[in-house]
Amino acid sequence: MARPREFDEDIALEQVMDLLWTRGYEATSVDDLCAATGLSRSSLYATFGGKRNLLLRSVDRYVERRTPSIAAILARPVPVREAFAALLAEFIDQIVAGSGRRGCFLGNCAAELPRGDRAALAHVRQGLGRTEAVFREALVQAKARGELQPKADTDALARFLTAGIQGLRLVGKVNPDRGTLEDIVATMLRCLD
Template sequence: MARPREFDSDAVLERAMQAFWAKGFRATSLDDLCAATGLSRSSLYAAFGGKRSLLHQSLSRYEEQGIARITAALSRPVPIQQAVADFVGNLVENIVTGSGRIGCFIGNCAAELARQDRATAARVRRSLERIEATFRDALVRAQSRGEIAKTADVDAIARFLVAGIQGLRLVGKANPDRAALEDIQSVMLRCLDR
């Protein structure tokens, strides 16, 4: 009979995600993952199926956390323009103060692995599509309330917002200048004008 797990899978995934996010997939060794999670190699493999599987599970965790944050931000009882402005403004603030300067975990994985690793590319694509759908759903609700034009292409706007957020996070890694990031934010928000 197998021994029951003696660790919190969610906590282990969180620590593994942080390790991958800080160093990237290739630069994060199994020893790094063992140190970050407190598990042995055999326990990591038994519980998570290896390094790449652990990365994909970490991406899923990040995706769920991101969607929860976006949903909460866009579900507030304010016009969509204000909700998006506040969400992106918080992102800019996190980048400028340093806590958001490591970029987006999904974007980092795309940049590092998507061209060579089809499974990771598919995983990243799925994450971005789900995030886009979260924005699209909020935009459809806003459109029904008259906050954006009935003729607005909510699919294109959602796609643009996701691309803009990815761009902000990427630019912020190299140049966390508040004025530059706020310029980008301002242009992004124009897509929500009536």
């Protein structure tokens, strides 16, 4: 042990994630990241090892933060359709209010990452997979409770909802109109009937 860090690695990563989320990877410079975290270049490079590594870690961090908060909403003791309706309504609220106008970080990364960046795409894929798994779990339980049709394909539903939310949030970035988004959500939820 010797001189201790003057910053909290977790907080710094949070700030990095936030900036990459808002501005995008390519449009964010290392100087920007230093400014956002208050770290010097040395500390940033020593701790995280460069811009690209920060992206990968930010993606993972986003997933770790986002998955439980989604799971919490779906764990409410209400019918699964209501639970998803609440989740989607929250997305709409955030988009309309402005805070959700930067889209989903995973979605932004998926769109911006070059096709050849397999490592980064794998992180994003894993993140989407985590969401999908949470959805599936909620759907399986709901099916066991008899809330879904017996022939309902919970795998397919989970995948559809995952993609649907990406579409919703993407459209919301460009067209943050409540009526439009509510149309999308209402139609989406009909798959649960």
